[in-house]
Amino acid sequence: MEKERLQYLNNELIGLTLAEALALVVSTVKGKKVFSTSFGIEDQLLTHYMAPLAKDVEVFTLDTGRQFNETYEVFQRTQDKYPQLTINTFIPEQGDIAAYVNQHGINGFYDSVDNRKECCRIRKVKPLQKAIKGASLWITGLRAEQSQNREDMQFLEWDDANGLVKYNPLLHYSLKDVEAEVEANNIPVSSLYKKGFLSIGCAPCTRALLEGEDFRAGRWWWENGKKECGLHIHSDKNY
Template identity: 50%
Template sequence: MKPSLMEVLEPRFAPLDLDHRLQLLREFVPGRIVFTTSFGVEDQWIAHSIFTQGLDIEVATLDTGRLFPQTYELWERTEARYARRIAAVYPQAEPLQEWVAESGVNGFYKSVENRKACCHIRKVEPLGRLLASASAWVTGLRADQSAARSDISYVEFDAGHKLLKVNPLLDYSREIIVAETEKLSVPVNELHVQGFLSIGCAPCTRAVQPGEGERAGRWWWEDDGKKECGLHVDENGVLRRGPAPHSEVAQ
């Protein structure tokens, strides 16, 4: 029996840099490969690698409608820098209207359940539509971002979306990534220098205080230390993983 794509790619990723990891991914995985960017420093470096190498990897973002003005400005600057469009996926109007009518425009502050429902409408459901026909999903996750992400692998099978999930910056530190973006003159979000290390929707993100973790500024009013929006975890806060189907074999 041929090894799965996960078994082939995982050990090969370790000695490679970002550019060569993305090249290897495109070489081995057939079909659509989608990279979702939130315009954080990690995502900007991945986008730079995809665009400058001319890789056939789609770059898309989830526009929740509540992003910072600085994020939209960076989106425009990034498209201008690389002469490439970044596709946008939006929430469906009817569920969003119903949620706002019931919970209020800022109803996510009222309870964890409300906040997760908002995240589902604005991010999780649109992501599902985006990835529906994809073979692989590239993310900017790093193992040292939070406890919930500490055991991720370079290449996993996302059981929820039924595709390969690839984390090419798994073993990179933020310091190295920032240094690389500076060296390459990659455009980055102006909010980073103001202490916003992890940037999401404007109402749900604040600057990180000295001594706090990198994602402490996300949904800061909640007590749960494993705060996620649902893009990478299930309803229990567990990474959506599963064995790759038998058809996932190396070419």
């Protein structure tokens, strides 16, 4: 989609409700449309609004094989609440995992940033490529306040790395906004959330936040600097 068209749509989205904005984007962007969920609170809110669009948007999740059991529990509760949605699951190549473990050990991602990024590549990035193959639109639960890396994003951006439009409908939502809508609509949330796990990834790489810590501090807490797994790398090439 050309730059001018994306900017036009971004302007059209200003002031719309979440339901209105999703409906407009889904009806306007042609081709295969996908929504990725990790069952965090933001994704759960979007899943609620995605249910009426079940015929138009494919929903998927990435099962890394190292998830919390609580994540599987909320997965099941979500399927029970929204039976019209089919949540497709994508998993890593077992050969990749075996090769990684043989070379680095089962928890080798603690040893270096490069090892951790390679684990993320195998367990997340490669399965993601399968999930979004052929898609023209990828809907995500990213919010601007989650990290400094995301503050300059727009609702709709061209994802140069994946060759599609990325749509971030919750971009300007605060966490309180998300929590209020989730509570009002009785949307399932992981039991870990109330225990301080605001950003939930793989079990070995996620801990609860301590008082006053940044939203992303619980992810890869043994590392310094920017903390991203490679799924959502913001590029200056994006519109």
